[in-house]
Amino acid sequence: MKLVPLAAPDAAPPQLAGTVMRARSGFYTVHTDDDGTVECQLRGRIKQVRSGTDLVVIGDRVHLTARPDGSGTIEQVEPRRSQFSRRQPGPRGSWKEDVMVANLDQVLVVFACADPMPHLRMLDRFLVAAEHNEVEAAVVANKVDLVGMAAAREIFSGYEMIGYPVLYVSAREGIGVEGFADRLAGRISVVTGPSGVGKSTLLNAIQPGLRIETAEVSESLHKGKHTTTSAELHPLVAGGGAVADTPGLRELGLWQIPDEALAWCFPEMREHLGGCGFNDCRHLGEPRCAIRAAVASGGVSEARYESYRRLLLNED
Ligand code: GDP
Ligand code: ZN
Numbered sequence: 147m148k149l150v151p152l153a154a155p156d157a158a159p160p161q162l163a164g165t166v167m168r169a170r171s172g173f174y175t176v177h178t179d180d181d182g183t184v185e186c187q188l189r190g191r192i193k194q195v196r197s198g199t200d201l202v203v204i205g206d207r208v209h210l211t212a213r214p215d216g217s218g219t220i221e222q223v224e225p226r227r228s229q230f231s232r233r234q235p236g237p238r239g240s241w242k243e244d245v246m247v248a249n250l251d252q253v254l255v256v257f258a259c260a261d262p263m264p265h266l267r268m269l270d271r272f273l274v275a276a277e278h279n280e281v282e283a284a285v286v287a288n289k290v291d292l293v294g295m296a297a298a299r300e301i302f303s304g305y306e307m308i309g310y311p312v313l314y315v316s317a318r319e320g321i322g323v324e325g326f327a328d329r330l331a332g333r334i335s336v337v338t339g340p341s342g343v344g345k346s347t348l349l350n351a352i353q354p355g356l357r358i359e360t361a362e363v364s365e366s367l368h369k370g371k372h373t374t375t376s377a378e379l380h381p382l383v384a385g386g387g388a389v390a391d392t393p394g395l396r397e398l399g400l401w402q403i404p405d406e407a408l409a410w411c412f413p414e415m416r417e418h419l420g421g422c423g424f425n426d427c428r429h430l431g432e433p434r435c436a437i438r439a440a441v442a443s444g445g446v447s448e449a450r451y452e453s454y455r456r457l458l459l460n461e462d
Pocket of ligand 1: 199273288290291314315317318319340341342344345346347348366
């Protein structure tokens with residue numbers, strides 16, 4: 147984006163553009179486009195213009211004036227391309243939107259082919275959370291060295307059939323790591339998945355020293371601590387872009403998907419929605435259910451349908 151020179155002569159401090167990498171109690175760490183870091187506060191005017199939504203969050207593109215001591219003031223926030231948010235209950239049944247990452251391009255869900263054994267129902271939960279936020283998702287199948295490519299494809303190819311890109315990689319053997327790096331380059335990504343699948347190893351393979359914070363990913367939505375949402379973006383040196391800290395399923399807002407919105411979060415079910423005999427069909431055994439018919443004819447897999455059913459009924 148081209149910056150328009152400020153109208154005011156001489157006195158105007160230099161204007162820079164950049165991305166907010168960290169946001170904590172009124173202080174914002176901005177990675178500028180010329181690769182600098184500026185610790186900023188908000189110009190008071192912005193607080194009035196953008197009230198009602200989170201003013202500035204990580205991922206936001208901002209324009210700032212910098213002082214020689216490395217501090218600065220955020221003067222402008224660009225409109226967001228996308229945002230990844232969850233809704234918090236507010237007073238009298240209202241909702242407050244809680245934006246966690248602005249301009250998020252994708253969610254990469256990492257699972258291992260073995261050790262730990264892939265728990266595909268949990269993979270479905272991550273994908274559903276991404277769909278609900280309308281953020282592009284891809285699967286990263288790590289540790290292919292443990293089972294071989296053929297067996298890895300057997301586990302994950304169902305996701306390719308639904309339309310999710312699947313990257314088969316081995317952080318240990320360096321297989322597919324370049325493709326993984328390419329996928330991250332120039333974009334803002336969330337890299338998530340259960341612990342032990344190799345997220346840190348994979349990120350370190352593309353950028354030594356890259357440290358991301360990991361929220362506890364509980365298998366159950368009802369257990370597990372509520373972790374902080376104030377994540378951080380970590381810049382990628384080669385190719386640009388950034389990786390956010392790893393959110394858990396709670397942080398991804400999975401628990402708050404309304405029943406009637408759930409089937410839509412399974413892309414292969416979408417084309418059948420509206421075909422059921424009842425408008426408010428929950429696809430649990432009602433007569434003339436188009437989703438159940440699709441399961442019977444193989445258009446929707448039994449396993450994915452079971453993930454839907456369990457999420458709907460709050461079963462683990
Ligand atoms: P995280 O919890 O998802 O960040 O997982 P880690 O990166 O800590 O990795 C967990 C374990 O898996 C470590 O012992 C790694 O050495 C191992 N690991 C990571 N990637 C691979 C891989 O591609 N193949 C094999 N065999 N082991 C791996
Ligand atoms: Zn139905």
